[in-house]
Amino acid sequence: MSLASTGYALFMSTSRAPSSPHSSLTGASAIEARTALLKRAARDAMDYLEGLDARPVGATAESIAGLNVLRGPLPPGPTRAEAVLHLLNEYGSPATHAMAGGRYFGHVIGGSTPAALAAAWLVSAWDQNAARFVTSPAAALLEEIALEWVRELLGLPAGTEGAVVTGATMANLSALAAARHALLTRAGWDVEADGLFGAPPLTVIVGEEVHPSVLKALGLLGLGRNRVVRVPVDAQGRMRTDALPHLDGRTILCLQAGNVNTGAFDPAAAICPAARAAGAWIHVDGAFGLWAAASPEYRKWTKGFELADSWATDGHKWPNIGYDCGIALVRDREALRAAMSIRAAYLAVGEDREPSDYVPELSRRARGVELWAGLRSLGRSGMAEIVERTSGHAKRFAAGLKAAGYQVLNDVVINQVLVSFGSPEKTLATIARLQADGTCWCGSTVWQGQTAMRISVSSWATTKADVELSLAAMIKVAQE
Numbered sequence: 001m002s003l004a005s006t007g008y009a010l011f012m013s014t015s016r017a018p019s020s021p022h023s024s025l026t027g028a029s030a031i032e033a034r035t036a037l038l039k040r041a042a043r044d045a046m047d048y049l050e051g052l053d054a055r056p057v058g059a060t061a062e063s064i065a066g067l068n069v070l071r072g073p074l075p076p077g078p079t080r081a082e083a084v085l086h087l088l089n090e091y092g093s094p095a096t097h098a099m100a101g102g103r104y105f106g107h108v109i110g111g112s113t114p115a116a117l118a119a120a121w122l123v124s125a126w127d128q129n130a131a132r133f134v135t136s137p138a139a140a141l142l143e144e145i146a147l148e149w150v151r152e153l154l155g156l157p158a159g160t161e162g163a164v165v166t167g168a169t170m171a172n173l174s175a176l177a178a179a180r181h182a183l184l185t186r187a188g189w190d191v192e193a194d195g196l197f198g199a200p201p202l203t204v205i206v207g208e209e210v211h212p213s214v215l216k217a218l219g220l221l222g223l224g225r226n227r228v229v230r231v232p233v234d235a236q237g238r239m240r241t242d243a244l245p246h247l248d249g250r251t252i253l254c255l256q257a258g259n260v261n262t263g264a265f266d267p268a269a270a271i272c273p274a275a276r277a278a279g280a281w282i283h284v285d286g287a288f289g290l291w292a293a294a295s296p297e298y299r300k301w302t303k304g305f306e307l308a309d310s311w312a313t314d315g316h317k318w319p320n321i322g323y324d325c326g327i328a329l330v331r332d333r334e335a336l337r338a339a340m341s342i343r344a345a346y347l348a349v350g351e352d353r354e355p356s357d358y359v360p361e362l363s364r365r366a367r368g369v370e371l372w373a374g375l376r377s378l379g380r381s382g383m384a385e386i387v388e389r390t391s392g393h394a395k396r397f398a399a400g401l402k403a404a405g406y407q408v409l410n411d412v413v414i415n416q417v418l419v420s421f422g423s424p425e426k427t428l429a430t431i432a433r434l435q436a437d438g439t440c441w442c443g444s445t446v447w448q449g450q451t452a453m454r455i456s457v458s459s460w461a462t463t464k465a466d467v468e469l470s471l472a473a474m475i476k477v478a479q480e
């Protein structure tokens, strides 16, 4: 079928603009128009990336106000694709935060390495539905390979199954669904078939500083956001081993590898052997921290987490895969499959691994391809280098801020720094001035009762020069 005969040409600019979907354009001119559009999009994207260094890191109030141009009713008829792209680039691009650059330190946000970004472009052109092997052999296979690489990088047991999802929230959900299945099956209950009404109770244990995405996942699974036992934590936010309650075969114990504020790791080596012996299911939220396992220098923090039953992590944080990419890993393949698979006559089951048997979705983007490309490009040493370099940058921030007289609240073990500039009001005012200054972007938090600025160095793109420039801006605004 030619592009013109699909009515596609209507939306493309050509020398002979059509007036209806049935206009008699040749397929060749429609293809030329598409090629020109994609080249324009690539040019705009490259200009955007090249301009990141010179623009304010946070979107300005003016650029956000400019977004209003994009409002309005849905036009009654088509708009030329070039005009749509122009609107996006003219008004959308300036109203983004420069997360793809080297000086965005908010939340825990990685950039996108060139290979991951290029793969994302190609994946969009492929437009694959990565549900099943039959819908996309390339997506299915590349995802399978990438998951094995992730397992190896994180030092997890052979045979561990995985799922590529949108982020750590969905990874926590997927892994905890497997946990729910396994523990209730053991208790003689088929939770997928019969739901939770009348099911034997499960106990879920979390640390006091559990990430809210774990609680959200528990809520979605009917296990309750509040129906958890919260274990007190120490001065870095780590679960206190001496405060652990009784564990048994009806317990899901949620550990954390990388506290979103401090970067601290729960003491897995001290907790996991006894938890395993008691028959508890150990789940690890390691959205970014688990990747420390890829570095010979930082691996020590992840010791013991390999004894868990399931793990959640993100590709879009430390591996810099670009949004969005999360990964769930489950030691017991059958538990994950039982929780996630669906069957229908039209969904052929072959010999190959079926991606949708392990994830909440059926139709899905082929984000495993981007994961494959990003990891293939980094290799083991590249992944270790990102962990080491960004953690080194975090130490430099901490040292520079301390030297300027400000209080660093956490032990900087990986890539997270919490700094207080004095009273809560002074700290919040400093953050507001820093965001307005535009050199870099940091957000705020309240951690263990203290108001702080968070610095999360997660992007491959951050250089020493970015750190020095940002440090100088932080000290300048703090002294104003």
Ligand SMILES: Cc1ncc(COP(=O)(O)O)c(C=O)c1O
Pocket: 107, 108, 166, 167, 168, 169, 170, 211, 213, 214, 258, 259, 260, 285, 286, 287, 288, 314, 326
């Ligand atoms: C420890 C931890 N868990 C879970 C999440 C949620 O990750 P996502 O936003 O990818 O769902 C985060 C996000 O920063 C996190 O730091």
